[in-house]
Amino acid sequence: MTVDLDALVARIDLPDDDARAAAAERQSRLTKPTGALGRLEELSLWLCAAQGVCPPRPLERVRVIVLAGDHGIARTAGTSAYPPEVTAQMVLNFLAGGAAVNVLARQNGATVRVVDVAVDVDWTELGASVPDDVVRDKVRRGSGSIDREDAMTREEAEAAFALGVRIADDEVDAGADLLIPGDMGIGNTTPAAVITGLYTNQDAASVVGRGTGIDDATWMRKTAAVRDAMRRGRAVKGDPMALLTTVGGADIAAMTGLLLGAAARRTPVLLDGVVSCAAALVAQRVSFRAREWWLAGHRSTEPSAAAALDRLRLEPIVDYGLRLGEGTGALVALPVLVAAGATLREMATFDEAGVSDREA
Ligand SMILES: O=C(O)c1ccc[n+]([C@@H]2O[C@H](COP(=O)([O-])O)[C@@H](O)[C@H]2O)c1
Numbered sequence: 001m002t003v004d005l006d007a008l009v010a011r012i013d014l015p016d017d018d019a020r021a022a023a024a025e026r027q028s029r030l031t032k033p034t035g036a037l038g039r040l041e042e043l044s045l046w047l048c049a050a051q052g053v054c055p056p057r058p059l060e061r062v063r064v065i066v067l068a069g070d071h072g073i074a075r076t077a078g079t080s081a082y083p084p085e086v087t088a089q090m091v092l093n094f095l096a097g098g099a100a101v102n103v104l105a106r107q108n109g110a111t112v113r114v115v116d117v118a119v120d121v122d123w124t125e126l127g128a129s130v131p132d133d134v135v136r137d138k139v140r141r142g143s144g145s146i147d148r149e150d151a152m153t154r155e156e157a158e159a160a161f162a163l164g165v166r167i168a169d170d171e172v173d174a175g176a177d178l179l180i181p182g183d184m185g186i187g188n189t190t191p192a193a194v195i196t197g198l199y200t201n202q203d204a205a206s207v208v209g210r211g212t213g214i215d216d217a218t219w220m221r222k223t224a225a226v227r228d229a230m231r232r233g234r235a236v237k238g239d240p241m242a243l244l245t246t247v248g249g250a251d252i253a254a255m256t257g258l259l260l261g262a263a264a265r266r267t268p269v270l271l272d273g274v275v276s277c278a279a280a281l282v283a284q285r286v287s288f289r290a291r292e293w294w295l296a297g298h299r300s301t302e303p304s305a306a307a308a309l310d311r312l313r314l315e316p317i318v319d320y321g322l323r324l325g326e327g328t329g330a331l332v333a334l335p336v337l338v339a340a341g342a343t344l345r346e347m348a349t350f351d352e353a354g355v356s357d358r359e360a
């Protein structure tokens with residue numbers, strides 16, 4: 001399968017400026033001192049622009065899409081604190097509803113979909129029964145060890161990317177009004193650091209973090225691996241699909257497609273952690289308009305997440321020291337976005353409530 005990036009980019013428009021202006025005007029008439037709801041006001045304007053309507057509609061079908069994939073680098077260079085088997089085991093935990101993302105989704109009335117993009121497992125051999133819609137579109141078993149080999153073939157990268165676009169389409173067709181990209185993959189903070197290092201022009205040591213909680217010796221191995229991978233990826237920086245092929249991963253390619261697919265369908269996205277921020281950097285290289293459809297849920301403690309958010313010029317809603325992924329940081333931020341929409345929609349205006357506005 002090949003991807004027509006030009007056709008996808010042509011479908012990505014900007015959010016609705018008229019709805020944004022109407023939201024700003026309505027904010028000015030609500031019963032509160034001008035600007036007193038602080039950043040909630042800005043978020044409410046963003047929501048109206050993304051929905052193309054003022055006041056904004058309540059968010060009724062928030063979907064978290066957890067894209068799962070393994071990374072050869074975790075095995076060959078040992079860049080994680082946890083063994084690669086955890087990726088498959090956590091997929092089963094998501095399906096059973098026992099992971100943090102499940103809990104936070106339930107708290108917020110959101111639902112979770114899990115997709116095995118590149119988990120290094122044969123579910124039958126493992127003796128696990130996994131629904132067909134989770135495994136149907138699997139691209140490969142684990143992505144390559146990017147310090148020494150490509151993450152995948154160009155065809156696989158395009159298939160993974162197309163899968164992400166298709167997931168966005170399916171979810172929007174099914175009524176999703178906000179998408180949250182979640183990730184699960186032992187080792188995935190390594191390609192995220194490589195991508196971010198390359199796109200923010202920083203050296204390996206500045207973008208490598210502690211991931212799942214690695215010690216100093218592991219951090220040094222991880223930094224060496226990131227440096228090697230950055231050397232491999234530098235030449236193809238100008239071609240986002242080639243970058244994903246060379247130093248990304250099938251899950252990250254799918255997430256890049258998901259972010260662009262959502263923008264093409266005029267559907268807002270709440271970004272999560274380090275992997276979604278790296279995918280957003282790649283997606284922004286494909287379409288600068290796409291970024292206008294995304295909000296940063298939180299700032300992960302990983303240095304590459306902060307670097308990517310700076311480059312994207314996205315100010316995260318919360319900064320709570322989270323470093324889990326799965327979509328959890330975005331779900332912690334979701335109530336703030338919901339509050340922003342509700343206040344703009346439901347507060348009385350000065351006229352309606354008979355409250356005196358400020359002196360002209
Ligand atoms: O998104 C984050 O902030 C984040 C920071 C550190 C680790 N993670 C999660 O932990 C795994 C990757 O960490 P690591 O150390 O194996 O590269 C992967 O499953 C991520 O979802 C996620």
Ligand SMILES: Cc1cc2nc[nH]c2cc1C
Pocket residue numbers: 082086090183184185212324325326
């Ligand atoms: C247990 C565990 C859960 C996770 N969820 C996302 N990344 C993870 C990494 C580990 C190790």
